[in-house]
Each structure stands twice: as C-alpha cells, then as structure tokens.
Amino acid sequence: MVAPIVIVGTGLAGYSLAKELRKLDATVPIVMISRDSGDFYSKPMLSNALCAKKSAASLVLKSSVAMEEELRAQILTHTLVVKIELQARCLHLEGGRIQFYSTLVLAMGADPIRPVMAGNGGDSVLSVNDLDDFSLFEKSLAELDARNTSRNVLILGAGLIGCEFANDLLARGFNPTVVDVEDRMLARLLPSQASRRLQTRLETAGVVFRFKAAAVSVNRAADGLAVELSDGTAMRCDLILSAIGLKPRLGLAAQAGLAVHRGIITDEKLMTSEPGVFAIGDCAEVGRSVLPFVMPIMFQCRALAATLTGTPTAVKYPAMPVTVKTPACPTVICPPPVRAEGAWDVHETEDGLEALFSDSTSPDRVLGFAIQDKSISKRQQMAARVAT
Template structure:
C-alpha cells in the first residue's frame, strides 16, 4: 500500500501531529476524519471565556478549510468512524471506507457525568470542546447563577472565571479540598480562602443526589438533604478517554488506549495520541506531553522510529486570583516541604522523605519564573 496516514480526531493532539508531520514532509498524503467541524482552536481557552466575554467563534485560530489547505491534508468533517478493519487496513464511515498505511487514533476524551437522578440531568452543561461551548454559550451568557460540579483543575478554573465575569458561583465537590490531586492541603486551603473572599460559595465534602428542573431554575438536592439553586449547572468532574472504537477494533485498552514508547497500540500500524492514549500506566491530558508525543510520533510515522521521552511537565493553573505553576509529585504522603513565602510570591519545594531528592514544586504569583530552573531538576517521567 502506498503511504497514507489517516488520523481520527481533530483536537490538539491530532492537529499537533499534522503540523509535526508537515514540518518534516510536505507531500505524504494525510486524511483527518473528525466528528466535529474541524476548526483549529485551543481547548484550554475554554476555562476563561467568561471573563474575556468570548464567543465560540472568538476561540477559533484557523477555520477548518483554511487549516486543511495550509497543511495540505484531506479533511473529512462531521464524519463519524463506524469501524476499523485492521486486517485490510481500512476505516469504515458513512457506508464508505478508506485505506491507510498508518492509522492514528486521536479520539480524545469525554466529560464524565455521573448518572444523577432527576428530570434536570439532561440540562447539565459540559465544556470539553468548542462545539459544546457553542451549543451552550447563549444559556451561559444570560445565566445569573452557576453551579460548578467538580473542584479539580478545570472546575476551579471555570468557577473563578465565572465569578470574575460577575456571576453568582457555587463550586461543589465530594472531595474535602480544592484540586486534591494537584495541591497539598496548605496551598489548597489558601486557594479556598482566596476564592471565598472573592465571593465564590464553595461546598466541599458534598455529594449530589438529584437534579430537578423547577420553573426557571435547577434545584440540586445533596445527600444531606440540603439544596442548591442555579440557573445553569456545569459538570467538570473529570474526563473519560474515548476508547470504544479502539476496543471494538480489538485494540487493547485499560483506562485509555494502551500504547508503547512509540505510541503504537497492540495492533501494528495503529497508534494512539493525546488524552485517549495510556502510556506507562498514565493518561496525560496536558498539552506538553501531547506535543512531545506528537513530535516523536511524526518521526516514527515517516520511517524513523522515535521513542517518546517525557520530561517533567509544567502545569499552569489558570486561577488569576492565585496564579500557580507546579510540576512533579505534589500530593504524596511521603513528602517533606520547604516553603518560602516572599512578598512577590510562594516557592514550595517537595522532597522525597526517603531519598531527599526534589520530587515536585509549586510556585505562585511573581515567583512563576522560578518554575523553569526547578523543572530541570525533576526526573524524567
């Protein structure tokens, strides 16, 4: 078969791979098949659309047709892949099929929404894609009160941005601290106090029982039988990698689509990339590892097998009331902290209690520049 790379998906991972491929080879045929319209945008920007008063169109960096032309690819928008025949190396869609020499699954992830009870559950808003925001932007613009379910990274960022835009915001989570998978308790408590002082109503250790529509508002009943009222409910409770197509195609999956160091799945000539892929037991939803993986995979697809090597990734938390950069292990029990609170910000270093080695760090405010020299001291993942 002649060379023909087919990519399923058009998110950051897919388009980063396209750009990396084209930097090395301008002519190899590339087809991108995507279930949405294929516009190029930055998904992290969805966390601050409210304070910026941005519409979905404002977030588009390059429209789909322009992206396809400028990168010399065939783009098939609004097309859903039905099946993959890995024996014949064919992808099926819309009663048609297309052959591939290499296939890349960049199918992304879907917002996780638990199966709550009540007649208002189908009104829960998720903001994991430009299409989702476009569908809900009018409702969000006119809402006066918003309940955000999930106090992780995305939920906390969205809640702060909504409050900055002047809306009444409640942030609710069954966890007992903000961003518990990223922040130690002393920084989480600082963030909690900062947000409370700015008017965000934070409800931690609370679990939703039902969501019902009552006239013009949604009513959330909690397990302790207390109530929360809101015009709109946003779920930011984590992401579930989209693995169904891979699984139906006989590709090994766990939490994500299992890949080796070359991003190859359990089937030859099929690869996975982005937050649908699981490498070394982890699904990495941040931009830096996806970018580095795309650069390595591009070389592999063009005939120069290149293993993915991931240095410690810098996580930039978009919480302008308490801006944070962090990396490494910042939540394990086996850490001892060295914390320096300077007038211009915080520098907190986490050391492994057993080895004494630097394990992670968190910096804030005008100390964000201190992140880069610390990042170089952390071990490769």
C-alpha cells in the same frame, strides 16, 4: 495509489501531529477525520474565554478549509468512524464509505464524565470539552443574562477545570458555587497549604465551596434548578456545569481488539497492541499514564512524527509545569507521577508559596512542585530541579 496516514481526530493532538509530520515530510499523504467542523482552536482557552471576552466563534483560529491548505491534507469533517478493520487496514465511516490507511493514528480525545443524578433535571447539566460545548454554555449564560435571574452557577468538581471556570465566571458577574467530594480543591495535585491559599483567594473574589459532598439529584423548579447534595443539604441554582473529569474515548479501539485499560494502551513509541496503529493525546495510555495536558501531547506528536517518517523515537517527557488559569491566585503545578510515594515540603510567605514533592526513598530526588503568587517567577528554576 499509496494509502495515506490517517489521523482520527482534529483536536490539539491530531493537528499537532499533522504539523509535525509536515515539518519532516512535505509529500506523505495525510487524511484527517473529524467528528465536528474540524476548525482549529485553542482548547485551553475554553476555561478562561469569558474573562478574555471571547465568543465561541472568535476562539476559532483557522477553519478546516484553511487547515487543509496549510497541511496539504484531506480533512473529512462531520464524519464518524463506526468501525476499525485491522486486517484490511481500513476504517468504516458513517454512510458506508471505506477509508484505507497505511498507518492509523487515534487522536480521538476524551468525553466528559457524566454525573449520575436522580430527578427530572439531569439533562440540563452542561459540560465544556470542545468548541460546540462552549457555544452551548455561552448561549445558556446569555439566556440567564436576558432573564435577569440571580445568576447562580453550580460547578461540579474542584479540579483544574472546575476552578478555572469558577474564576472565569466571576469576570462575567455570575455567582459560582463549587461542589466536590474531596475535602479541598485540587486535592490530587496540590499540598493542603496551596489548596487553602487558592481557596481563600477564590472565596474572597466571590466563589463558594462545598466539600465532602456531591450532587445526587436535580429537579426543575419555578425559579431554576433545585439540587440535593449527598450531605443532606439542598441548594438552588440557575445553571449546572459538570467538571468532574474526562474519560478517554475507547469504544472504537476496544471494538477492534486493541488493548485498552484507562486509555488505549501504547508502548513508548506510541504504538498500540497492533503494529501500524498508534494513539496520542487524551485517549492514549502511555507508560500506564493518561496525561490530559498540552505539553505531553506536544512531546508525543514530535516523537511520533519522527517515528512515522523513518526515525523510530520513544517519547520522553521533561518536567512539564501546568499553569492554573486562576488570576485570583496565580498557580503553577508540576504534578508528581500518579503512583509516586513521597511528601511535600512547603514554604509559604505572604508574597508566595513554594512546595517540592520529594521521593520518600531518596529525599534529594524532586518529583514535582507547586508555586503560587510571586513565586511563579521561579517556574523554570523549579522545573530544572525535577527528576525526569
């Protein structure tokens, strides 16, 4: 019996790869291993599900059973991989089962970074990184509704996810306060003028921002949660949502001896330091970058599917704009490379904002852009200007 291609993970990366493989090969055996139910859903919808009046259950697009049928694959749900044995080309699963593979693809995703805080309320801090997380978050909000409290939600982190959840919570009548150690929102992605424009719109809509501060302690109180910030101030809230970032799941790979850094290190063909083992998605470090966005994952999956079906293909990225789901101020960002050296050129009017990030050594070379409000109609035009 031919050992299958085994994909560890049934998130966007895992399922997208399986779909791309089936486009190219209808018969290759595929086994997918999921730590949860394996149901297929759109992860980007998690941060604007409240505005769309979506519940955790309604976010499910297809069950794991339906995905098995569609992909003609075996999907092992609620199954943990405890060890990768590279020499034997097998996985040790929880409960003692062994799963052999011909090719192994690690698409395990990332875990939310957990804030370290003093006090007795640290275990009450929530994060939303998957459907189960969102279900718990949804339940917690419903409990606040039932208690008829002041409905104050503290969000830790003013990055993409924190800003999107802040805007989304407004749609349900909650009062979000966003705390971040930076001096402005989306500081690593936007020029200051765009940050200010987005902040002003969200503040007008009802969001409160506290910058240059972090939550250092949280304690349960009679009227909710008492939080102390690093700037010496205190505040009270009913719920805390952490959105301070993600950390790729590296434990299995590192234990097996695969090269890891910020993610599981791969070459341009997504192969790890071990031939026959590949990594994609939020857990992969490709070209010294971890790109936790939808579009890079799609390009990785197409390239890897070609490689695994006999056509070695390096992943190449075009300009990949990201839509920030903040209806209060429509924003699209095409971030420059992390280590890029350059400067923003910003043009702002009442109707919109356009910003280009140009290479410091070659000013005509555009490395990224940001657009807001009516200017988002120029998304494709701006993307065409970005050097790839």
